[in-house]
Amino acid sequence: MIKKTLKTLVICSIMFVSLLFISNPSIFAEGETELPVFNTLKGYGVSKVKMSPDGSMLLATGSAFDTYLWNVNSGISKKINIPPHTRTENVNDATFSPDGTMFALSAGYESYGIHLFDSKSGELKNTIKLKDPYIGALSFTSDSKSIIAQVSDGNRSIKTINITTSAELLKLDVTSNASRISHHPQNDEFAVLLSDSQSIVQIRNENTGAIIKTLNDFTAGFLFSDMGFSQDGNYFVVSHNGGKNSETIVFNAKDGYKQIAVIKESGNISFSKDGKLLILGDMVYTVEEGFTHFYRIKVKNSKETINPYVSGITPDGKYAFYVDNVDARDRKIRLLDASALSIRxxxxxxxxxxxxxxxxxxxxxxxxxxxxxxxxxxxxxxxxxxxxxxxxxxxxxxxxxxxxxxxxxxxxxxxxxxxxxxxxxxADAPTDLKAALNGNSINLTWSGVKNKNDLLGYYVYRKTGNGSYNNTPLTDFPLQTTEYADLNIDAKQGNFYIIKAVYKNKIESIPSNEAFVTSKAKQIILQVNNHMMKINGESKEIDAGNGTTPIIHNGKTLLPIRALIDELGGKLDWLDGEQKITIQLNNNKIDLWIDKNTAYVNGTAQTLDVAPAIISGRTMLPLRFIGENLGLQLEWDGATQTINLSYGGTASASIDISKKWYELEYTRPVSNTFGEYIDSGFGFTINYPLAWGKPKITESKEHNFGFYTTYYKSDNTVIISYGEFLQDGESNVAYVKRNGFDISNIVAEEKIQYSEKVYYLKEDSGNKKKIAIMIFKHGEVCVFENTIYDVNLIQNDQKAIDLFVEILTTLKLTSAAVG
Incomplete structure (x- = not known):
């Protein structure tokens, strides 16, 4: 099928494929906290958000026509029906009563009234009719029985009105516009921001209107963001937006409104339920540190930024909220789970x-x-x-x-x-360290560094058993040769060695590979679906009492690894918070994460064929990757699904954890004209003409397997293969589309052994044409492609294309059972 289909593609004037691969001096910042999105509410034209005192209801307003009441927990909304003559106007202000039973709205210019709504049903309860055509800022009194409003009929005043009788209880004439009013949560007093040619904040008595305190004069022209009290009444905060001159000032409301902090930022103001945190826009300030330390709120798993001027935290402390910055008619209100707000x-x-x-x-x-x-x-x-x-x-x-x-x-x-x-x-490091037992001594040999600029020589380091390497080398001076005989050995323990190159200014290179000689040989035999293992011939349960066995998962062998590490005398640590596994054996350290395909071996990133997984409550790790990177010798018997592991022995061994698979031997001749190329990354073998030379492997940032292989290249054509990981939940067809292919370019499809699907593609773009084959398996895809840059091919290139078709018929996927 492969041969027939590819010949059809060549005949069909094969195409070009466009492959796109994705890729205040006194204020101290202390990082960030990430909060996950709990719910997203449709914001319509929202420009103001108000919360009920218990945090259960959210009022989103902008224009009177786009005002909605939301139940926070259910995400169900109700459109608020404001009396007709104000529907086309903007909402001037909105506020909930301290007892949470109602909210009040003022809207438009000639509304002549304050509208009161039930906070649970959203139904209009009453409209307090006034002679004043304009009603601006609103706030209930602390007992929820009256409402304080800024009104104007040409003359400005602040009125306190009984919400039951509509009786005017107090009238205060003011010369400036009262743009904000905020009541104290416990005392019979309120704050009013008066702004015109100059801006001041007054603290007044709710009953008499008497001025208790006049706070700082603020520069005229500032856009005031917000002002408000902490829920415990201890602090009063005023924030104003002045661009680079923005300020937020904190006052001690329990001590005569003394100024205690100045923050060179601005935003909406809210406090945590316990009063320990001030939330200013997207920043969190700690009260106990005098508002001098802050950290930022980030949206978990999102690049979206928080709008600091329409944001806050619900009074019950359960949720943070903000309005996104998109077009006014398509805004969203994000509710974030704030349970971890204090964790930064x-x-x-x-x-x-x-x-x-x-x-x-x-x-x-x-x-x-x-x-x-x-x-x-x-x-x-x-x-x-x-x-x-x-x-x-x-x-x-x-x-x-x-x-x-x-x-x-x-x-x-x-x-x-x-x-x-x-x-x-x-610094360049030595390589190819070998150790050999010679009577009562151990002989070491290694390959020296090529770049000898500033090289002083080599240090030899030794450890025994499961100890650690001493910081002091075996010699007092750098060796000038690439061999050394260790005469002071302990034959009863294992002797392990590394070599470091030493340079001018006492710079030491990374260690060479580790070589060792030990009499503590271990042979461990495991079998898929067998809960027993053999250690030096003795049977032992892998996971005592639980019956856990090695398994085949996504084509790879996974093992409950702790038993193996314990038998080898290593150490395994589990970090529950990020599901991280750290394995240490002798001089090797491996870091892995559950469901992640990247691991780190002694600090160097490597890609896993299959990610670690938690299966039936047990942590299962890829056996081959772990074994090879800890220096184990591993043999796989496919017929019996048996794994034979050996470690140590009286004969010497050398572990080179620095080399990647493609730096080792990955080809072998199979005839006088063809060689076999072995790809253990994706897991396949394929023949190549010996006349082309050995396939060349190149590291690549474009392909997320980290490399691609070139089989043939000339001025006119190139034949390569590479591997990719599919994105989470991505289908085969979605991958084809994401990488620039038109689905109509899939000219055929089939299934071969160990694959889920194989697609054959062709595309033509002017002088550039391409044939491609995509092989999908277990969330991965391997792509073979032949790109033709000139339709007038020379004879050798035409032969290469014909051979490309021929060699693809030799393609075999491997079961790659041992992962």
Whole structure:
């Protein structure tokens, strides 16, 4: 089928495929907190959001026609029917009564009334009719029996009106516009913001109107964002938006409204239920630290930013809310789960704390965050600003650290307002360390570094058993040769060695591979679906009392790994907060995460064929990946589904954890004209003409397997293959579309062994044509493509295209049973 279909594609004037791969000096910032979205409400033309005192109801207003009352928990809304003559006007102000039974609205210019609504049903209860055509700012008195309103009939005044009788209880003439009114939650007093040519805040007695306190004069022309009291009545806060001159001023309401803090930011004001946190827009300030420390609120798993001028926290503290910044007619109100509001990111650490790399080598950078409750988790490195002190020693691109020349430097990470540093050493390292027992000594040999600039020699480090390497080398001086005989050995324990190159200024390279000689040999035999294992011939249950067995999962062998690590004398740690597994055995450390396909081996990122998983309550890890990166010898018997692991022994062994699979031997001849190429990344074998030379593997940031393979290349045509991971929940057809293919270009499809689906595609774009085959399995896709850049092909290129068709008929997917 493959041969027939591909020949059809060649005949059909094959196409071009466009492949698109995605990729205040006294104020101290203390990171951020991430809150998940609880619900999203349709905002219509919302410009104001008010909350009921118990936090259960949300009133969203903008124009009188677009005013809705929402039940926060259910997400069900009711449109508020405001009397007809004000429907086309904007809502001037809205406020809930302190007892939560009603809310009041003022709207338009010639409304002549204040509208009172039931806060549960949203039905109009009463309209307080006034002789004044304009009603602006509103606030209920603390007993919910009266309402304070700014009114105007040409002359401005503040009136207190009984909501039952509509009787005018108090009238205060003012010369300025009262743009905000806010009642004290416990005392019979209210605050009023008077703004015109100058802006002042007055604290007045609710019953007499007498001025209790006049607060700071504020610069005229500021756009006031908000003002309000904390729920316990201890603090009063005024915020005004003046661009770069924005300010928020905090007063102690229990001590004569003394000014206690100035924050050089502005936003809507709310307090946590316990009064310990001030929420100012998207920032959280801690009361106990005198409003001098803050952290930002971020939306979890979203790049959306919080609008600081339409945001806050519900009085019950359950939810934070904000209105997005999109077009006024399509706004959304986001409700965030605020249960973790007080838990903030307080510090960051580069993981690991120091780096040593070869020149021209690279490693993926990771950043770990510590939160105020002590939990830790890995942070999104795409949000980190990395910088290097000495550009000529190292550089960072896309959160990958590259070594450039021998030397040491400082790596700095900035995440939001937090900063941390790590030492970086760049130096070529020795390789191919071998150890051999020679009577009562152990002989070591290794390959030296190629770049000998500033090289002083080599240090040998040794450890025994399951101990750690001493910081002191075996010799007092760097060795000038690439061999060493260790005469002081303990034959009863294992002897492990690493070599480091030593450079000028005492710079040491990363370690070589580890070599060891040990009499503590271990042979462990496991079998798929068998709950027993054999250790040096003795049977033992893998997971005592639970019957856990190795299994085949997504084509790979997964194992409850703790039993294996314990038998080898290693250490396994579990970090529940981020579902992270750390394995340490001798000098090797592996970090893995549940359901993530990236692992770190001694700080270097590697891609897993299958992610760790929790199955039937047990943590299951990919056996082959773990075994090979801990230095185990592994043999797989497909007929019996048996895995034979060996570790140590009286014969010497060498573990090279630095090499990737494609740096090892990945081809073998199968005839006089063809060789076999073995791809253990996606899991396939394919023949190639020996005349083309060995397939060339190139590391790539475009392909998320991290490499692509070139089989043939000329000026006119190129034949390559590469692998990709599908996105979460992405279908095969969706992948085809996402990468620029028209579905009509799928000319045929079939299923071959170990695959879910195979698509054949063709496309033509002017002088560039392409044939492609896509093979899908277990959330992955392998793409073979032949791109033709000139329709007038030379004879050799035409032969290459014909051979491309021929060699694809030799393609075999492997079961890749041992993961």
């Amino acid at each position: 990111l307080s510090s960051i650490q580069i993981d690991p704390k120091g780096f040593a790399l070869n020149v021209n080598d690279h490693t993926k950078l990771m950043l770990e965050g510590t939160y105020s409750d002590g939990t830790k988790k890995s942070l999104d490195t795409s949000k980190v600003k990395w910088s290097i002190q000495d550009f000529y020693v190292a550089e960072v691109k896309d959160s990958i650290l590259y070594g450039r020349s021998n030397g040491n430097t400082i790596l700095t990470a900035n995440f939001g307002d937090l900063t941390t540093n790590a030492q970086v050493v760049i």
